[in-house]
Amino acid sequence: MQPIPVKPKIAVSACLMGFDVRYNGGHKESRLCSHTLIEYFEFLPVCPEVAIGLGIPRQPIRLVGEPDNPQAVATRDDTLDVTQPLAAYGRKMAAELGDICGYIFMQKSPSCGLERVKVYRANGTPLKGGSRGIYAQAFCLQHPDLPVEEDGRLNDPVLRENFLTRVFTYSAWQQLLQEGLTRRGLTVFHSRYKYLLMAHDPVQYKVLGNLLGTQGHTDPKELGPRYFSELMVALQKCATRRTHTNVLQHLTGYLKRAISREDKQEMQHLISQYHQGIVPLVVPLTLLKHHLRQHPDPYLAQQVYLQPHPENLSLRNAL
Incomplete structure (x- = not known):
């Protein structure tokens, strides 16, 4: 009997899961989170404003002061400053949520927004630019490698696929750490992620390969965290049609002696159509996987590139 796979854990702003925790007593439910992704992930809802004792409903807060060091104060009573409680709760949750593989934050929130959160002058006029929510800033400082994203950006299919690819990569790394990090384990992990890394950042793909090659005798407990941090930075770069095409050509090369001339022409035709934007990535990938089932190659x-996330999520159908 096959063991039931453990769902990766993702922390999420509670309002995105439909909880009525916003300042006005409402929510901002994300159907992507609450209806689609919930089948594949265990969500841990968090609302820092409620957690620090602000009521429901409550006086809204906003960021005031300098964008690089704003204060979170109530809009109608600026003597209510919750900057330190929000930051302290961010550090507290960062310590408690050590087993999560990602975090989805509520956009534009003075506590949870990741970027471009409005900052105001004391007189109420907005400043140019923006900042990061107080809680989100404190949390992310403790987990620099953790995949994080805002709910609104997940409506973009490219950003959605990129984020979830990083979440599953993070989960795989956590599993490797639980098994015990060895030089061999690190090498095998890198080998499995070779073509995914090549699709996201061809330059960093070579850099990380050299890192493992030149420092293979370094204690893996020292080398591993450095390798993984650089890997996660590389995966933040969204793969493009050009880099995906390059990877598809590499993978097809393994089949050059196995498939017929006509099959090669069909494969090249679909790769070309993908490169030109005529068909989505899933089309040449499906044919490639078909040939690999007919002509298996252990390597x-x-x-991971061939299936970095569950097929039923259909994340590559819009790429």
Whole structure:
């Protein structure tokens, strides 16, 4: 009997899961989170404003002062300053949520927004630019490698696929750490992620390969965290049609002696159509996987690039 796979844990702003925790007593439910992704992830809802004792409903807060060091104060009573409680709760949750593999934050929130949160002067006029929510800033400082994203940006299919790819990568790394990090384990992990990394950042793909090659005798407990941090930075770059095409050509090369001339022409035709934006990535990938089922290759079978997330999520259908 196959063990039931453990769902990766993702922390999420509670209002996005439909909880009535916003300042006005409402929510901002994200159907992507509450109806689609919930089948594949265990969500841990968090509302820092409620957690620090602000009521429901409550006086809204906003960021005031300098964008690089704003204060979170109530809009109608600026003597109510919750900057320190929000920051302290961010550090507290960062320590408690050590087993999560990602975090989805509420956009534009003075506590949870990741970027471009409005900052106001004392007289109430907005400043140019923006900042990061107080809680989100404190939390993310403690987990620099953790995949984080705002709910609104997840409506973009490219950003959605990128974020969830990083979440599953983070989960795989956590599993490797639980098993015990060894030089061999690190090498095998890098080998499995070779083509995914090549699709996201071809330059960093070579850099990380050299890192493992030149420092192979370094204690893996020292080398591993450095390797993984650089990997996660590389995966933040969104793969493009050009880089995906390059990877598809590499993978097809393994089949050059196995498939017929006509099959090669069909494969090249679909890769070209993908490169030109005529068909989505899933089209050449589906044919490639078909050929690999007919002509199995042990090295390619382990490549995460071919299936970095559950197929039913259909994340590559719009790429």
